[in-house]
Amino acid sequence: MNTTQTAPLAINRLNIHQVTLNQCNFRESIECLSRHGIRETAVWLPRLEETGVAEAGRILRDNGIVATSVCAGGLLTSAGNAEGSIVLDRNRRWLEQAAEIGATSMVTITGGLPEGVRDLDSMRAQALERLAALIPDARSAGVRLALEPLHPIVCGFRSVISTLGEALDALGQLESDDVMGIAFDSYALWWEVSLEEKIRRTAPHLLCVHVSDWLQDTSDVRLDRGMPGDGLIDNRRIRGWLEQAGFSGSIEVEIFSERNWWKRPPDEVVETIIDRSRQHL
Amino acid sequence: MNTTQTAPLAINRLNIHQVTLNQCNFRESIECLSRHGIRETAVWLPRLEETGVAEAGRILRDNGIVATSVCAGGLLTSAGNAEGSIVLDRNRRWLEQAAEIGATSMVTITGGLPEGVRDLDSMRAQALERLAALIPDARSAGVRLALEPLHPIVCGFRSVISTLGEALDALGQLESDDVMGIAFDSYALWWEVSLEEKIRRTAPHLLCVHVSDWLQDTSDVRLDRGMPGDGLIDNRRIRGWLEQAGFSGSIEVEIFSERNWWKRPPDEVVETIIDRSRQHL
Secondary structure, three states: OOHHHOOOOOHHHEEEOHHHHOOOOHHHHHHHHHHOOOOEEEEEHHHHHHHOHHHHHHHHHHOOOEEEEEEEEEOOOOOOHHHHHHHHHHHHHHHHHHHHOOOOEEEEEOEOOOOOOOOHHHHHHHHHHHHHHHHHHHHHHOOEEEEOOOOHHHOOOOEOOOOHHHHHHHHHHHOOOOOEEEEEEHHHHOOOOOHHHHHHHHHHHEEEEEEOEOOOOOOOOOOEOEOOOOOOOOHHHHHHHHHHOOOOOOEEEOOOEOOOHHHOOHHHHHHHHHHHHHHHO | OOHHHOOOOOHHHEEEOHHHHOOOOHHHHHHHHHHOOOOEEEEEHHHHHHHOHHHHHHHHHHOOOEEEEEEEEEOOOOOOOOOHHHHHHHHHHHHHHHHHOOOOEEEEEOEOOOOOOOOHHHHHHHHHHHHHHHHHHHHHHOOEEEEOOOOHHHOOOOEOOOOHHHHHHHHHHHOOOOOEEEEEEHHHHOOOOOHHHHHHHHHHHEEEEEEOEOOOOOOOOOOEOEOOOOOOOOHHHHHHHHHHOOOOOOEEEOOOEOOOHHHOOHHHHHHHHHHHHHHHO
């Protein structure tokens, strides 16, 4: 499709992920978003845990910000089976916290290869077993699990599920579409061949859409994402594909940027995102 | 399969890629390999061009080293069509050089996104057109094109083809199995799901097998590969899959390592590879 057919993103569909303002504490980031007319965020779990759900909920309400999801739960893999109950208990706590602040989904990544383990297949199987074990808890919390495939660059330490196809296969196996879906991240998936067709298959399962940009000279495997427009990803075209496939939800700008955006004043970051959204989202 | 069933690699199947000794000039690297009983290498094209084919051929013969391939040709993509003839002429020269030193294949990567281009599909189409145009030249040179999918981490600047499936699809479209095949690189492909099954489909087309290791703390998207045994890739298991699928060729250790192995004495590097091959290849 011709990308010029996709209109700029309306401001009320622009969600800014809390981790994008990682230079701020919980309150500072939410107040900053509110100041610039942003109405939605994805709450970063480490920030939520340090602030406490009661206080976090108050800050969100006082500033008129909706937490659409919490991010990132899961991290399910471990070298031994003994750790399974610790992993699951931690996720149950996150699901409860998500529910308490009104978030309807938890972005869920599988985790990578634990120290000393090189058997990807066994870790994939373990992650799926543990996801299955979480499903009743997610259902009773009223919080959906948004399974997020991550770029193969972090297969080793963040996610043994790397592609949309794998994530869809996992959903098929778990047969719990009422409480499970997909988090789509353009940074993780932009390189996939036949992406438009894969997006069509994913659309009925989409719970979250994250965007950022892949920098040509990226210097870190995880914490050097770019501002939309600064890199190689055609986010406007990808949004066109998502919308043609039926997606009409918000677009979450999620930028991990240790060397650049996390060092800047948060107001400048949010203003830049709003500005870039006109041309690039 | 049980990886313990795969016997250690015989030394006469151990090929060390010339770029692994990038601290050396052409002669130094070939003499070093010869000193340690290595009989095969993949010749690094920039080294070949700086040395000249006549001199390079002499050095190889004098040291009893066979050049199984040259690496890396292709780099086919460009922003405009005008550059197409330059790209093709450069590849024709490389094919002739390969033939002159007796190499039977040229590892061929597509190239990435040229400056200012974000349309992956059009670059994939362009790369395939240019590959098609090279086929008669490869045939007349008697040098096969070994199409190498690279890790999505370098989709932006080295290869718009990232997976075995895409490479096999390209081969299917080009219908030139007499003169085209696949270069398999464990560093590029270790994260792929159902890798064993994909290897079975790839086996009839395999021209080269490259191995190295993915470091947990990798610090560069291209030049920080690890020595087998130092990272996350189970190269022994992957070789088992390759052999069960019918592959019996040599295993090429190809380590780009700006921060470590390229700084060490070449004899130490080769000794380490031979030592590691006993347990990890």
